[in-house]
Amino acid sequence: MTKPVVLVAEELSEAGLAVLGADFEVRHTDGADRSQLLPALADVDALIVRSATQVDAEAIAAAPKLRVVARAGVGLDNVDVEAATKAGVMVVNAPTSNITSAAEQTLALILASARNTAQAHAALKNGEWKRSKYTGVELDGKVVGILGLGKIGQLVAQRLQPFGVELIAYDPYLPPARAAQMGVKLLSLEEVIRQADFITVHLPKSKETLGLIGDKELHEVKPSVRIINVARGGIVDEGALYTAIKEGRVAGAGLDVFAKEPCTDSPLFELDQVVATPHLGASTHEAQEKAGTQVARSVKLALAGEFVPDAVNVQGGAVAEEVKPGLPLAEKLGRVFTALAGEVATKLDVEVRGEIAAHDVRVIELAALKGVFNDVVEDSVTYVNAPLLAKERGVNVELVTSSDSPLWRNVVTVRGVLADGRQVSVSGTLSGPRQITKIVEVNGYEMEIEPTEHLCFLTYADRPGIVGVVGHLLGEHGINIASMQVARDVKGGKALIALTVDSAIPAEVAEQIVSEIGAESGRTVDLED
Numbered sequence: 001m002t003k004p005v006v007l008v009a010e011e012l013s014e015a016g017l018a019v020l021g022a023d024f025e026v027r028h029t030d031g032a033d034r035s036q037l038l039p040a041l042a043d044v045d046a047l048i049v050r051s052a053t054q055v056d057a058e059a060i061a062a063a064p065k066l067r068v069v070a071r072a073g074v075g076l077d078n079v080d081v082e083a084a085t086k087a088g089v090m091v092v093n094a095p096t097s098n099i100t101s102a103a104e105q106t107l108a109l110i111l112a113s114a115r116n117t118a119q120a121h122a123a124l125k126n127g128e129w130k131r132s133k134y135t136g137v138e139l140d141g142k143v144v145g146i147l148g149l150g151k152i153g154q155l156v157a158q159r160l161q162p163f164g165v166e167l168i169a170y171d172p173y174l175p176p177a178r179a180a181q182m183g184v185k186l187l188s189l190e191e192v193i194r195q196a197d198f199i200t201v202h203l204p205k206s207k208e209t210l211g212l213i214g215d216k217e218l219h220e221v222k223p224s225v226r227i228i229n230v231a232r233g234g235i236v237d238e239g240a241l242y243t244a245i246k247e248g249r250v251a252g253a254g255l256d257v258f259a260k261e262p263c264t265d266s267p268l269f270e271l272d273q274v275v276a277t278p279h280l281g282a283s284t285h286e287a288q289e290k291a292g293t294q295v296a297r298s299v300k301l302a303l304a305g306e307f308v309p310d311a312v313n314v315q316g317g318a319v320a321e322e323v324k325p326g327l328p329l330a331e332k333l334g335r336v337f338t339a340l341a342g343e344v345a346t347k348l349d350v351e352v353r354g355e356i357a358a359h360d361v362r363v364i365e366l367a368a369l370k371g372v373f374n375d376v377v378e379d380s381v382t383y384v385n386a387p388l389l390a391k392e393r394g395v396n397v398e399l400v401t402s403s404d405s406p407l408w409r410n411v412v413t414v415r416g417v418l419a420d421g422r423q424v425s426v427s428g429t430l431s432g433p434r435q436i437t438k439i440v441e442v443n444g445y446e447m448e449i450e451p452t453e454h455l456c457f458l459t460y461a462d463r464p465g466i467v468g469v470v471g472h473l474l475g476e477h478g479i480n481i482a483s484m485q486v487a488r489d490v491k492g493g494k495a496l497i498a499l500t501v502d503s504a505i506p507a508e509v510a511e512q513i514v515s516e517i518g519a520e521s522g523r524t525v526d527l528e529d
């Protein structure tokens, strides 16, 4: 059996490679070099990167088998998550792996900037004993403004507390009470910029944050301000920062990240007031070990078709053990639903009833949608793109949960309304100690059949002799019936035959059966992949 291929496009810790183990074919490439990356993507199942590999729409299109992109770190600005989602590719990161390292690097740059450590060090190594030139400032009593009080911003705040600073922050998405608990006062961006002696940036790079600290803002800061950026290059405009330092409107800067990386020739490097490092925030043994092992675990889960807690483009929360067996059931019900409906519903309810409804069952809705669209679109349907497919087709999807399930311990129903107002539904359960998948309801008719690979549902007017005709016609075409059930609403009313057969029923045979028994509808379902 061929092993799934994992392409490691940047340095990954030994511990991460060890977690991948022998179950995968691990290949290496230089992700920063497009001429190497694009051809290397042709047959890979998973891609592992850090920040130097651009996983854009072109790269995703070059990887038709790709199932997961794993970012061994935090920032996802180098991954086109939207393009990945459209292609059904899961994107995962390691959101906490390097936050301590990034926070410590921030402290290092704040202190180095305050005390001119790097510049004095370089001068001394150059044989210059200069003391007054490198006189610095204390942190004690100063105001530190944190832009982005998220995971790293909060760790920085905690670590700065003992220095006797006043902490203020700009983060419109954080409740002020949460900030107050940490001893940080939330203010507007303008106020932070005007009051701070140190400004430290911990924002994600986005359309809103790119150039957030630009020429205008750098005209409003205190001239004694030092600006630290360990988040992403470009959030502080490098040209505007250069001019502000040159003109004495900013006292100094500590920079770990740059708008274009690698960056070795920034005009900022000419300024003695700037201390800079080559994107080293996450470059510690500890952070790399954590990032490597976390993404390797996520890749293993993703390639095993399991739910991945760190996936950023899959809706829903952690999946409880009790819920997991319901996923293949819901997916199967989704496929049966589409076969019964023969079209995409305008409104779709995924109902989860019974004991499992006490858990977060949003993933069951995803699994049902995955099944609903499995035989509708050419491209592969995954937990990632299934909700997107529903949205694109204007399907209004709702998850309905209830602890009340009178007949079965747990039951999942996919119920839909079609364009002409008709309703279609199919329910299933996992029965007995062996948790056997059973369909227990179709369009309101109760039954109990095990959905094998080939199924057929016939709705007709209840009368004698129909079972014989169906059996005879199938027999004539060499199709063996594995099981058959008949259900009806009232005697002489509408009836439904549910059949499982050993081979697919060709369309012309199904049509012949429908015509001979005068069926209202006849639907075949083929569940083999």
Ligand SMILES: NC(=O)c1ccc[n+]([C@@H]2O[C@H](COP(=O)([O-])OP(=O)(O)OC[C@H]3O[C@@H](n4cnc5c(N)ncnc54)[C@H](O)[C@@H]3O)[C@@H](O)[C@H]2O)c1
Pocket (backbone or CB within 6 Å): 074, 075, 076, 095, 098, 099, 102, 147, 148, 149, 150, 151, 152, 153, 170, 171, 172, 173, 174, 202, 203, 204, 205, 208, 209, 230, 231, 232, 256, 257, 279, 280, 281, 282, 283
């Ligand atoms: N230099 C490095 O090596 C290194 C290492 C790790 C992380 N990072 C970067 O550090 C940054 C912060 O990472 P994190 O893990 O703390 O992220 P996070 O998501 O935990 O925190 C970001 C915070 O920014 C706030 N925010 C988002 N958009 C905003 C906006 N437009 N205006 C104001 N606030 C906004 C959010 O509310 C959140 O609290 C990211 O850019 C990440 O890529 C860099």
Ligand SMILES: O=C(O)[C@H](O)COP(=O)(O)O
Pocket (backbone or CB within 6 Å): 050, 051, 052, 072, 073, 074, 075, 076, 098, 279, 281, 282, 283
């Ligand atoms: O976002 C991150 O995780 C950091 O910027 C680290 O990036 P790196 O993995 O390329 O060092």
